[in-house]
Amino acid sequence: xxxxxxxxxxxxxxxxxxxxxxxxxxxxxxxxxxxxxxxxxxxxxxxxxxxxxxxxxxxxxxxxxxxxxxxxxxxxxxxxxxxxxxxxxxxxxxxxxxxxxxxxxxxxxxxxxxxxxxxxxxxxxxxxxxxxxxxxxxxx
Numbered sequence: 001x002x003x004x005x006x007x008x009x010x011x012x013x014x015x016x017x018x019x020x021x022x023x024x025x026x027x028x029x030x031x032x033x034x035x036x037x038x039x040x041x042x043x044x045x046x047x048x049x050x051x052x053x054x055x056x057x058x059x060x061x062x063x064x065x066x067x068x069x070x071x072x073x074x075x076x077x078x079x080x081x082x083x084x085x086x087x088x089x090x091x092x093x094x095x096x097x098x099x100x101x102x103x104x105x106x107x108x109x110x111x112x113x114x115x116x117x118x119x120x121x122x123x124x125x126x127x128x129x130x131x132x133x134x135x136x137x138x139x140x
Contacts (some may be wrong), residue, residue: 019137019138019139022133022134022137023079023086023087023090023137024079024080025133026079026090026094026130026133026134027075027076027079027080027090028076029126029130030072030073030075030076030079030090030093030094030097030130031072031073031076031077031080033069033072033097033123033126033127034069034070034072034073034076035069035073036119036123037065037066037068037069037072038065038066038069038073040062040065040119041061041062041063041065041066041069042062043062044058044059044061044062044065045058045059045062045063045066049113049115049116050113051108051111051112051113051116052111052112052113053110053111054110054111055107055110055111056107056108056110056111056112056116061104061107061108061112061116064100064103064104065104067100068096068097068100068101071093071096071097072093072097074093075089075090075092075093075094076093087134087137087139090130090134091131091134091135094127094130094131094134095131097127098124098127098128098131101120101123101124101127102124104120105117105120105121105124108120
């Protein structure tokens with residue numbers, strides 16, 4: 001059976017285009033967050049930014065941030081390259097990042113400095129918003 005796209009309704013073409021637009025927009029947001037995580041990770045791993053007390057550990061924070069950033073960067077690249085299941089990939093990497101940020105915020109709130117706490121508090125809603133956009137996006 002062949003599928004003739006010329007028989008698709010205009011709304012189907014528009015939806016297909018908006019799906020790609022949503023995925024690309026989320027991929028761009030995830031890439032920006034990944035870049036910010038790379039910077040914050042470098043600051044923690046080089047000792048330029050530390051914590052005030054336990055359980056915060058700059059080295060652990062830097063490793064966690066680098067890991068989350070790598071997952072987000074990889075997911076963003078996969079999404080921008082036209083993955084077969086973009087929504088599933090986007091949801092997976094975003095949920096992973098949200099979980100990481102919640103753990104990070106919990107630890108940072110106990111022993112980190114205000115800028116670290118503010119970073120987590122600022123980025124977490126962006127990640128949750130990205131998740132909501134992906135969940136609500138129409139499925140192809």
